[in-house]
Amino acid sequence: MKSVQQVLMLLFILLYGQIGHAQRTIVGTVSDCKGEWLEGTSVEIKGTIIGVAAEENGFYQIDIPKERDTDKQVLIFSHYGFETKTIKIKDKDTINVKLEEERTNIELDGVQVYKPVIYLYPEKPTAISLAVHFNGKLDFTYPPYKNGWQVHAQPDGRLTDKHDGSEHHYLFWDGVMNFSEADRTYASGFVVHKDSLVTFFRKYLPQMGLKPQEYNDFIVFWTPLMQKNEWNFIHFRTGTAYEVVSTNTVTPKPDTEIRVFMDFKKVNAPFDIPAQDILTPERKGFTLVEWGGGEMQAVYFKTAYAPFKPTGKEVTLQKQAEIRSCSGSMKPFNPEKF
Numbered sequence: 001m002k003s004v005q006q007v008l009m010l011l012f013i014l015l016y017g018q019i020g021h022a023q024r025t026i027v028g029t030v031s032d033c034k035g036e037w038l039e040g041t042s043v044e045i046k047g048t049i050i051g052v053a054a055e056e057n058g059f060y061q062i063d064i065p066k067e068r069d070t071d072k073q074v075l076i077f078s079h080y081g082f083e084t085k086t087i088k089i090k091d092k093d094t095i096n097v098k099l100e101e102e103r104t105n106i107e108l109d110g111v112q113v114y115k116p117v118i119y120l121y122p123e124k125p126t127a128i129s130l131a132v133h134f135n136g137k138l139d140f141t142y143p144p145y146k147n148g149w150q151v152h153a154q155p156d157g158r159l160t161d162k163h164d165g166s167e168h169h170y171l172f173w174d175g176v177m178n179f180s181e182a183d184r185t186y187a188s189g190f191v192v193h194k195d196s197l198v199t200f201f202r203k204y205l206p207q208m209g210l211k212p213q214e215y216n217d218f219i220v221f222w223t224p225l226m227q228k229n230e231w232n233f234i235h236f237r238t239g240t241a242y243e244v245v246s247t248n249t250v251t252p253k254p255d256t257e258i259r260v261f262m263d264f265k266k267v268n269a270p271f272d273i274p275a276q277d278i279l280t281p282e283r284k285g286f287t288l289v290e291w292g293g294g295e296m297q298a299v300y301f302k303t304a305y306a307p308f309k310p311t312g313k314e315v316t317l318q319k320q321a322e323i324r325s326c327s328g329s330m331k332p333f334n335p336e337k338f
Contacts, residue, residue, distance in 0.1 A: 026092065030098075037054070041099070044076045085099055119169075137176050157213075183244050191233055201218065204236075218260075231268070235264075241261075262292075
């Protein structure tokens with residue numbers, strides 16, 4: 001009997017020892033170079049599916065299975081907008097990490113500025129001359145741009161080219177230009193899923209002053225291109241912000257100019273960023289409306305934004321395309337994943 005008890009005790013000790021040493025725990029914090037905590041940073045064991053996310057105070061804790069040789073194991077730290085860092089575990093029990101902001105040397109040579117189109121709505125039939133001052137090189141124009149356009153415009157927007165008598169709904173141009181890093185650094189915007197693009201555009205373009213014909217032209221051009229990306233970061237240049245791209249000289253001078261240029265960039269995953277404030281202009285008198293856009297090859301952000309975490313309070317899309325928020329009149333949540 002005594003020998004049986006000794007065997008059971010030995011088995012208990014061995015089992016307890018294996019459980020007690022079945023894993024090793026690594027702890028630490030993750031911050032940026034300024035010491036700001038990077039909540040949501042992914043911490044993973046390379047070559048495994050084992051991973052955790054850093055908490056609000058940057059703290060993380062990850063358990064390393066005992067069967068893995070920690071001398072050869074590597075932790076991978078990744079956070080959107082920052083350079084990924086890998087660190088060998090070896091004999092460390094605490095690993096504090098500072099991540100550097102992601103930077104590239106891409107100058108954005110040859111960014112295609114797609115389909116800026118210009119609508120003209122005089123109060124009465126009017127002869128109008130218009131010259132585009134593009135901060136790049138014009139490519140295709142229609143009707144042909146001959147040091148400017150000379151058109152006869154009707155109040156309903158119909159245009160007749162004075163050179164050949166052809167009729168048009170708008171004036172078209174596109175071209176190629178460079179954007180500086182400062183021009184591609186954003187403090188606000190939207191992250192939109194491909195299935196939500198139409199609803200997103202139908203919500204925001206009217207707020208920027210576009211009427212149905214104008215925003216429908218926008219939607220049918222841009223949506224097929226952008227639906228190739230699972231997620232898109234979007235920022236609108238409106239009013240004087242459009243002047244980074246181009247300015248116009250118009251005679252006679254419009255009473256109202258509504259100009260909307262969309263920057264967008266494919267992103268791999270959603271992230272939280274303050275929603276861009278949208279101002280609704282008043283249309284009065286002779287009105288010029290212009291919209292266009294371009295796909296940025298690289299974008300930067302003034303603040304490091306955390307990966308998106310669902311809260312259950314996201315904006316939802318109803319069957320009748322109504323948008324409702326559980327929080328009343330607050331700014332729309334990002335991403336715009338309806």
